[in-house]
Amino acid sequence: MTVFHYNKDLFPHYGPYYQISTTKHTKTKLCPSFHDFHLLTKCQISPTVIKIFSLFLSHSLSSIIIIHLLKICPLERKKHTILSSLYHLLLRSSPNMEALIHHFTLLSDQALVDKTFDPATIEDLMRLFEVDSYKAWAALETEQQQELEAAEESIREAEAELDRDMEWGMEEYRRTLEEMERMEAAELKELEEKAETARRTGNLLEKAATIAAKRHIAAAMGSAAASMRSAWKTASGSKVHPS
Structure with missing residues (x-):
């Protein structure tokens, strides 16, 4: 039986987390705190699981999910064409650098122990x-x-x-x-x-002063002339006739 867990945040239309059985085609509700999915290869995978895998790989997966997928046994992949197809489908996805480094580590370990290891995989x-x-x-x-x-x-x-x-x-x-x-x-x-x-006030004062001065001079001259005439008359009246 193949057990498959998926994240409800990626597939809300599937409802909560379920355990899918490929033999009985039943599903059992799982704990919603489980945030990753795992694939345990115990027998031949059914087409239903392949469709679910295709749905998952068409979405943006986290690095943890991709790492779990990369942990599929390479030897089992060689035995089952379905696993091989899933593996190449995974390689065509867009993993981040963390997942690539983890995958490179897995392939390096495999190359050390597997004499039939294909270098093209690392390429x-x-x-x-x-x-x-x-x-x-x-x-x-x-x-x-x-x-x-x-x-x-x-x-x-x-x-x-x-x-x-x-x-x-x-x-x-x-x-x-x-x-x-x-x-x-x-x-x-x-x-x-x-x-x-x-300026106008000064001109008026100047004219007034000039007029006053002229009048004062005229009055003084008139007074002097009158005094001279009076003195002349007095002098003329006091003269003694010679005869």
């Missing part, structure tokens, strides 16, 4: 290493490109914010300068008006 694994490395490099380049684009976008946003702040500052400076020029012009106009008023 296939090396190609998977190369593909995984290219994928990792491409993912890293994509991540770096995304980080670069995000940094450039941040710089553009910072530059736009700086431009807005500079425009606001220049506008505030222009408004302040215009206000200062307006105040200076008003103060200058007020000073000019005061100076003009003072």
Whole structure:
């Protein structure tokens, strides 16, 4: 009987974890805390299990699941064409580096004890290493490109914010300068008006002083002339006739 456990997170439509029997075609509910699946080869695998394996391999599997699949005995794989097909199907999937390293360890151990070991198996694994490395490099380049684009976008946003702040500052400076020029012009106009008023007042005072001086001079001259005439008359009246 082949016992197969699967993760309900990968296949929610299958419900909880089940134990599938290929002989009785029955299923028994298992403990939901079991997060991996194992394949125990005790007899010929049925087509039903092959379909389930195909479903699993078409999904993104964790490294733990892949490692468990890689633990299938290579000798049993040679005996059963179904296991061999599953093995090559697994090699065509996209395992991560951890699973590849574990698989390489298993193949190295097998090469030490199995005289019929096929070196092409390791060559296939090396190609998977190369593909995984290219994928990792491409993912890293994509991540770096995304980080670069995000940094450039941040710089553009910072530059736009700086431009807005500079425009606001220049506008505030222009408004302040215009206000200062307006105040200076008003103060200058007020000073000019005061100076003009003072000039007119000075002219009026000058004219008034000139008129007053002329009148004072005229009055003084008139008074002096009257005094001279009075003195002349007095002098003329006091003269004695010679006869």
